[in-house]
Amino acid sequence: MMWDHKTPGIPDSEFERAERVPITKEEVRAIQISKARLNSGDTVYDVGCGSGSVSVEAGLQVEGRGRVFAIDVDPDAVTLTKRNLAKFAVGNASVILGNALDKVAGLPAADSIFVGGTGGDTADIVTLCEERLKAGGRIVIGVIQIETLAAVLGVLDRLRFESVDVTQVTVAKSRKTSTGTMMLARNPVTIISATRA
Template sequence: MWDYKTPGIPDEEFERTEKVPITKEEVRTVQISKARLKSGQTVYDIGCGSGSISVEAALQIESSGKIIAIDYDQNAVDLTKKNLEKFELSNVSVILGNAKEKILELEEADAIFVGGTGGDTKEIVELSEKKLKIGGRIVIGIILIETLYSVLQVMDTLQFKDVDITQVTISKSRKTTTGTMMLARNPVTIISATKA
């Protein structure tokens, strides 16, 4: 389905529904690069939504690796499964449930993506730190200023080094009757760090 090693699968290649968010292509590409993935790793995708991060990460870690995707929304779980099937990926397990309850049951991870968490991002980062291997990477996508503030506070107290904050603002072209215009998307702040 996707014959390339580089991340950046176009959004229109994914199955979509209005009820379930997707991490947009360009933001997803930055997040995947910040995780520094390699084959054979175990990766969590918390708040998997449409499964776009799971799909991209699964391609990066290859069949020897494993993705564990979690979402509390049945619509998101169903959509993630559809996208995994579409991209013919078998190295992803999808779990329906509250990540705060499920994380501690999981095996240790080499990398953890934290996305839509329903306002529990701070607690999920705390739990994720316990499950992340030494040298493992965490990548958190944030759209709300309040969430950014709370995550930065908790990152300060946990065992993370090389904390990087990158804000991504994307504009995409759209044809009009008189030419091409650029439409801005909402900015996304990406925090990435390594467990010391």
């Protein structure tokens, strides 16, 4: 199935899923893609790619001239990302199995970097990514835990980043019940975005 729209926000239900592999939900993903300010031909990293939903959306945005490098330490995530890239006919992405701290250094310089589910290494990964990001390039980091947010903001403050923006997104989705429709809240996600000076 091909996404035949230019706007991001592919419905989560369209992606192949696996029980233990996380997905960046469609509303959060659409905001993250917009914060990256992608252009046709850009080189993008998706660190902690999970299901590959951000990789798919970024690949569609940067079009055939662009490149996406999706990285995850979980073999199940790598397999799932490959399946989703194929499903959406995204042919400009490479999927890399391994720890980003080992793999990022060998990649071409990036115009934009997404940092997602990285376990406890997020601050270290942001430090490494700063070296690989072109001047004027964008980094977009999605976090759930307050401790990770504090660590990332500290790193961004020490490194060559400017225009740091912190946006917390809280989404509620409808669900039909036997008596009507109710709204179910999802966990809030904090999106940190910044430009490399």
